[in-house]
Amino acid sequence: MKASSKARRGILPKLLAGAGIVFAVLLGIIFIVMLTQKPEKMEISNMDISSVSDGTYVGRADNGFVKAAVSVEVSDGKLKSITILEHDTLLGRPGEKIIDDIVEQQSLEVDAVSSATYSSDTIRKAVENALKKGE
Numbered sequence: 001m002k003a004s005s006k007a008r009r010g011i012l013p014k015l016l017a018g019a020g021i022v023f024a025v026l027l028g029i030i031f032i033v034m035l036t037q038k039p040e041k042m043e044i045s046n047m048d049i050s051s052v053s054d055g056t057y058v059g060r061a062d063n064g065f066v067k068a069a070v071s072v073e074v075s076d077g078k079l080k081s082i083t084i085l086e087h088d089t090l091l092g093r094p095g096e097k098i099i100d101d102i103v104e105q106q107s108l109e110v111d112a113v114s115s116a117t118y119s120s121d122t123i124r125k126a127v128e129n130a131l132k133k134g135e
Helices: 002-036 093-105 117-132
Strands: 055-062 067-075 078-088
Touching (some): 055 117, 067 117, 093 117
Antiparallel strands (some): 055 067
């Protein structure tokens, strides 16, 4: 009995070490894949907001890594508000601040939020797609 108990105690650390190695390898593969993938390049056109009819429009954009859906309210030829309905991203939540710049400057030609370029661009594209529905 004592011999089998010792054998079991010797197997458990080996199993845990093996599982740890497998986990580390899988994590490394995921990391390498993430580093080598590039999001889709988004072309964002500035829009003449004064030509957009009054209303609330929903737009979506997806660059492969980041997805965004926004609701855009236009009144009297001006952007009144932008609401983020959906923003699926890994680390780009700070990119959501760009909606304040778009409304303030009444333009899609605003600088991306530092360290959140992909999120910023995806949100800007979603706004563009929403505004196109009101042309």
